[in-house]
Amino acid sequence: MSEHTSEQITEPATDEKIVVVTGASSGIGRGAALEIAARGMGVILTYHARPEGAERTVDEIREHGGTAVALPLDLSRTDTFPAFTNALTAALKSEWGTDRLHALVNNAGFGGGMAFEEMTEDAFDAYYRVLLRGPYFLTQALLPLIEHGGAIVNTSSSSVRPGDTEPGYSGYAAMKGGLTVATRFLAKELSGRSIRVNSVSPGPTRTRLGDNAFGRFPEVIDGLAAKTAFGRIGEPSDIGKVIAFLVSDDSAWITGEDILATGGYAL
Structure with a gap:
């Protein structure tokens, strides 16, 4: 574990906190990147299949005076x-003159x-590869870069909770459930460096997941919205604000938690 000690991470040349957000070319990842940048933090966002979406996110952050x-x-x-x-x-090093991260948001999926x-x-x-193994070992790979007192946020799903059990999601929910459990154990294991580890479990949210299911089947939206307390499905910014809070110092006393962000879905 010596390679993960904070003593081997040098002091940054900038006071700006830098956050990695995976899967930020659209949806919740994009919403999180925008909200994190709006709070004065730099963002390194990742993409896989949609580089143009990632560049649009970077451009929007820069247009508002942020760094990405x-x-x-x-x-x-x-x-x-x-x-x-x-x-x-x-x-x-090239963009911020530092060798450390403040936080990692495991959102891609x-x-x-x-x-x-x-x-x-x-x-x-x-x-398994994308929803559980990937974020688990990416966290391990980037852990030496995360500063003492930093944060890790994993995007899980409300499908892991009772009350949001739909046929056909046993494989998906099993992996998200594994990620939620790993979150709690990592919060304990990384507490020696004061790194907070939490997960966010969104309910139905307007994203491109499921091959842009909401765009292809808009008729399902009303039924899902009717199951929420507020009569609408979530927007990426709704979840992005929760994630931005969890990587900020405002959540310094929260770790090992899974935060439901569902608008009261299936209450």
Whole structure:
């Protein structure tokens, strides 16, 4: 564990806190990146399939006076994490003159249900690689860069909680549930460096998940909205504000928690 001690991380040349947000070319990741930047923090956002979306996010942050950089990342391939870490370290130095991060937001993923009878090993493994193994080992890879008193936020799902149990999501929810449990254990394990580890569990939110399901099937929105206390589905900014709070010093006394952000879905 000596490679993870704070003594080996030098003092930054900037007072600006830098946060990595994975999967920030659209949806919740984009919402989180914008909200984090609005609070005066620099953002390194990652993308996989949609570089143009990532660049739009970077441009919007810069237009509002913030600082941001976009880097490619395939979360399903842990063998690429050393090269990504090198690229991230170079971006930290060139853009901000530092070698440390304040926080990591493990948000990248994909959605979409599949009936249990139709589940294949390949499909199950795809859920595992992206939704659980990827964020778990990316956190391990970037941990030496995260400052003492920093933060880690994992995007989970309200599907792991009773009351939001829909047919066809056993594989997806199993991985999100694993991530939520890992969050609690990592909060304990990393407490020696005062690193806070929390997860956020959004309810139905207007994103491109499920191959842009809301765009392709807008008729499902009213039914989902009717199950919330506020009569609407979530927007990326709704969840982004919660994530931004959890990486900020305002949440300095919160760790090991899974925060429901559902607008009272299935109350």
